[in-house]
């Protein structure tokens with residue numbers, strides 16, 4: 001039967017053309033850079049096992065896990081405060097896919113692998129490479145896993161006390177029924193960065209040696225976790241904090257529910273209504289006498305939780321680079337399917353230039369993340385030298401602060417590479433964009449981590465900066481022998497030296513310069529890693545081009561002549577006026 005327009009079917013009116021969607025390929029097979037990296041750094045027998053596992057896991061990501069991740073986004077958690085007959089339940093309801101991710105994580109040993117150490121110091125790298133394939137398909141289950149890994153490392157660093165052995169066994173289990181996840185409750189309403197001032201939670205000693213916690217935890221992610229590490233102030237006999245400030249903080253372990261499943265004197269006030277990470281339950285909690293156990297010395301809470309922060313900051317960075325890689329992987333596939341102005345968009349040099357710039361960012365971020373993972377692996381097995389420990393300490397805040405910003409940039413540019421479709425919710429692409437945005441906020445904001453870079457430099461009285469320069473020189477050495485890389489080597493050398501000279505010469509301005517200083521160090525260090533890779537035996541032309549392109553851009557922010565003076569007191573005063581112009585204060 002003919003329609004009025006003369007077409008045989010109604011569907012014909014929406015036209016015959018449908019754009020083919022980008023395909024998610026096995027993220028291991030799709031990632032030549034990852035493969036080359038593993039080939040370069042892993043001993044052959046470890047390499048064989050790791051590659052086989054990553055290839056198999058990559059297939060599972062495509063066949064099963066990615067759809068679960070998507071379901072976590074479309075069926076976000078909700079809070080059921082009361083049961084039908086009025087009893088308070090405070091139940092954080094999650095979707096089936098979220099719970100399935102729990103099982104997948106256990107089966108795949110996404111935490112366990114780092115503690116079983118079947119590949120010795122390389123086990124950490126194996127675990128991180130797996131998380132890198134997993135994170136963008138995890139439906140943000142990567143977040144509870146980060147804190148779970150952090151909790152396991154904390155227990156290990158504390159010497160695996162008998163009181164935490166049960167928790168450790170659960171956190172590192174491969175059995176989905178036994179596997180526990182952990183929360184990390186640090187943030188209160190008065191301050192998430194300045195935890196030393198912001199923490200009001202009181203810990204009342206109990207006669208059996210345990211404590212009862214009273215406080216309001218303002219952000220608690222993965223609220224369905226089985227346990228948590230948290231900070232509180234031990235109370236005196238008058239129920240007042242014994243000591244204010246950082247030195248008054250102690251570290252506590254608690255389990256969220258008792259054997260019968262009842263919450264541990266915790267009420268869930270509300271679930272946060274978030275810009276992104278919607279898959280993940282993040283709640284405000286009231287601790288109203290929660291039973292908890294002190295870990296370590298009274299007053300050493302910040303130092304006690306540092307091992308957890310180191311791990312979660314690295315996981316953050318893995319997620320950052322994984323999100324970048326996923327965006328590019330889908331985008332380049334799309335570019336082979338979408339036509340504009342008479343040809344595929346991959347045949348427009350300008351489009352390829354845009355993607356190449358994202359690729360260079362991603363490769364740089366990847367090498368930095370993996371290097372921190374390598375150092376952490378050495379630390380895990382007690383095989384890190386003093387030099388390695390200094391590098392691990394400074395690279396941890398650097399990798400977190402720098403890759404978070406890169407991920408946000410790549411996610412934004414990446415969306416545009418799909419045109420209007422990049423903006424459409426049901427493509428799943430906006431999730432990558434939204435979830436990138438949190439990476440620079442939680443686990444320490446960019447400024448707070450920049451100050452942490454300074455903290456570690458001050459504490460080591462110059463030895464970190466020496467180690468940093470030595471490390472860069474050692475990496476540049478083989479690259480200097482390659483004609484095509486020589487100029488880039490000088491750029492990195494000068495940028496690193498310029499930043500370090502700045503640090504020595506402008507101690508008074510360093511706090512204001514902290515962000516630029518940290519970015520300068522990160523860029524220079526990434527440059528050295530890319531050059532080292534480009535000079536290796538297995539390097540390809542694309543490795544050389546990547547290193548050249550990275551170093552083409554201005555590496556040095558802080559030591560740059562034009563910036564001198566920008567951190568002086570008069571400048572910062574002028575900046576304040578600039579910002580506050582017209583404000584009633």
Ligand code: UCC
Nearest residue numbers: 142143146186193195196221246302312316319442443444
């Ligand atoms: O956001 C959170 C969870 C989000 C969900 C999980 C995401 C995981 C990734 C998932 C990927 C998808 S949990 C909340 C995170 N919050 C933060 O990161 C807090 C940010 N604030 C800071 O980092 C601050 O710098 C503090 C709280 C760590 C410290 O500030 P204070 O109070 O000024 O502390 P002090 O006095 O400077 O430091 C106390 C001691 C010192 O040692 P001593 O006493 O020996 O002099 C410091 O040198 O702690 C030492 N210290 C460190 N040591 C402080 N920070 C560090 C560090 N990073 N490494 C080693």
Ligand code: FAD
Nearest residue numbers: 184185186187191192193219220221441442443444445447
């Ligand atoms: P503030 O500390 O108030 O910072 C505001 C601004 O001031 C920032 O830009 C910061 O960089 C800047 N600033 C602060 N101090 C300085 C300084 N000295 N110099 C220069 N600039 C400075 N926390 C948990 O403990 N557990 C969780 O599970 C958890 N989950 C979270 C989930 C989500 C989705 C989000 C968004 C947050 C979560 N947080 C969690 C909280 C998070 O860690 C904090 O929000 C973060 O640490 C920042 O603290 P704040 O919000 O108090 O910001």
